[in-house]
Amino acid sequence: MFEYLTAGESHGPRLTAVIKNLPAGLRVEVEKINDELYRRQQGYGRGNRMKIESDKIIINSGLRHKETLGTPLSMTIENKDWQNWLEAMAPDKERGAEVEALTNPRPGHADLPGALKYNHRDLRNVLERASARETAARTAVGAVARQFLEEFGVNVYSHVVQIGNLKSENWTDLKAKNPESFNEQEAINNYFEKLDQTPLRCGDSTKTEAMKNLIDSWRANGDSVGGVFEIVVTGLPVGLGSHVHWDLKLESKLAAQLMGIQAIKGVEIGSGFKGAGLPGSKAHDEIYYDLNKGFYRSSNQAGGIEGGMTNGEELIIRLAMKPIPTLAKALHSADIISKKERTAAKERSDVCAVPAASIVGEAVTAIVLAQSTADKFGGDSIKEIKRNYNSYLEQLKKF
Numbered sequence: 174m175f176e177y178l179t180a181g182e183s184h185g186p187r188l189t190a191v192i193k194n195l196p197a198g199l200r201v202e203v204e205k206i207n208d209e210l211y212r213r214q215q216g217y218g219r220g221n222r223m224k225i226e227s228d229k230i231i232i233n234s235g236l237r238h239k240e241t242l243g244t245p246l247s248m249t250i251e252n253k254d255w256q257n258w259l260e261a262m263a264p265d266k267e268r269g270a271e272v273e274a275l276t277n278p279r280p281g282h283a284d285l286p287g288a289l290k291y292n293h294r295d296l297r298n299v300l301e302r303a304s305a306r307e308t309a310a311r312t313a314v315g316a317v318a319r320q321f322l323e324e325f326g327v328n329v330y331s332h333v334v335q336i337g338n339l340k341s342e343n344w345t346d347l348k349a350k351n352p353e354s355f356n357e358q359e360a361i362n363n364y365f366e367k368l369d370q371t372p373l374r375c376g377d378s379t380k381t382e383a384m385k386n387l388i389d390s391w392r393a394n395g396d397s398v399g400g401v402f403e404i405v406v407t408g409l410p411v412g413l414g415s416h417v418h419w420d421l422k423l424e425s426k427l428a429a430q431l432m433g434i435q436a437i438k439g440v441e442i443g444s445g446f447k448g449a450g451l452p453g454s455k456a457h458d459e460i461y462y463d464l465n466k467g468f469y470r471s472s473n474q475a476g477g478i479e480g481g482m483t484n485g486e487e488l489i490i491r492l493a494m495k496p497i498p499t500l501a502k503a504l505h506s507a508d509i510i511s512k513k514e515r516t517a518a519k520e521r522s523d524v525c526a527v528p529a530a531s532i533v534g535e536a537v538t539a540i541v542l543a544q545s546t547a548d549k550f551g552g553d554s555i556k557e558i559k560r561n562y563n564s565y566l567e568q569l570k571k572f
């Protein structure tokens with residue numbers, strides 16, 4: 174379930190997303206999809222393209238009176254910038270003499286390996302699809318997945334924890350500070366990226382302005398900057414994913430799809446790389462039992478996954494994003510036609526897309542979790558899936 178495809182070039186007419194097999198009877202609010210598209214566009218550090226676009230979803234099939242039909246859900250997002258690229262990106266017109274080929278590849282982008290692999294002599298044939306414009310379509314798919322997950326009380330949050338070398342505390346640090354007085358809902362409200370708030374939400378609000386200033390200084394230098402964001406998921410039941418085969422493990426599904434986001438170069442679950450340096454006595458989450466709560470843990474180093482399965486604790490993921498490859502002070506490159514020394518192409522570009530990517534990270538996480546939930550509880554309608562889910566909860570209660 175929730176298999177999907179996206180299509181579309183960055184400066185083509187529109188982006189398309191098709192979700193192949195959703196359960197019937199799922200309530201989908203178009204406004205909630207638009208909210209996520211809006212959040213993705215807000216991130217601090219973006220370039221001028223975001224002033225042109227104002228992404229809105231168009232539903233083409235699969236939804237009737239706000240409920241899924243169990244048929245393919247197809248959606249499109251118009252590229253407003255298309256109007257400025259009618260000649261350069263025309264699908265069914267011969268190439269005009271005025272359309273210049275782009276021949277100076279950018280280090281760090283798909284330009285050169287893509288041209289060599291696909292035998293293109295115009296780098297635009299590669300970059301148009303490599304572009305993270307595509308993440309708008311994935312965010313729309315994620316927004317549908319989120320609405321499915323909400324039916325099961327699952328919520329996905331994110332915030333920025335590092336810009337350049339400037340770090341802020343993460344969710345695990347925050348919870349460890351005052352475990353006795355920790356109020357989960359209050360912390361969630363204070364900590365995570367929201368629709369109506371600053372476009373760079375860092376849990377440690379004292380660092381938010383410093384992070385923005387850092388992005389501004391990289392922009393002033395004609396440079397770019399990367400960072401790390403953290404995703405936290407609440408409300409997951411025990412047992413999504415499986416230990417029985419490598420490709421059924423929840424981490425392998427999460428890592429594969431999250432690494433599929435443009436410019437993401439590292440995935441960490443729970444204490445991750447830091448955990449590798451801890452003694453075993455400090456690295457694991459001791460098991461307790463309470464008649465009301467059932468089995469629970471006093472810490473969450475595992476980040477909510479043990480043996481490839483959710484263990485009922487919060488899912489905690491951190492993703493490293495490299496600095497944006499297009500630089501105003503362009504890097505050294507070589508022309509693919511003349512083979513002579515040239516500086517890399519410098520198109521209009523973002524300086525930092527870590528806050529924006531955190532929204533894409535939420536969407537992709539929601540997609541993986543919706544897929545895993547549908548795999549475990551199966552069914553053609555949302556009612557059938559819920560029935561299976563509720564009877565599983567009963568089984569856990571009686572365990």
Ligand SMILES: Cc1cc2nc3c(=O)[nH]c(=O)nc-3n(C[C@H](O)[C@H](O)[C@H](O)COP(=O)(O)O)c2cc1C
Pocket residue numbers: 220281282283303304305308434435436437495497498499521522523524526529530533
């Ligand atoms: C939300 C988002 C916005 C991005 N904006 C830009 C940009 O404006 N300019 C650019 O060169 N790369 C940008 N990137 C990164 C490139 O798309 C990415 O580095 C490129 O496709 C090569 O893929 P790779 O970094 O995964 O190897 C962005 C990535 C994301 C997730």
Ligand SMILES: C=C(O[C@@H]1CC(C(=O)O)=C[C@@H](OP(=O)(O)O)[C@H]1O)C(=O)O
Pocket residue numbers: 183220221222223226303304305306307308309435520521522523
């Ligand atoms: C369009 C989006 O991001 C784009 C991602 C991107 C890249 O190379 O990845 C390059 C830029 O495109 P342009 O050259 O048109 O300014 C970004 O604006 C978007 O996120 O919607």
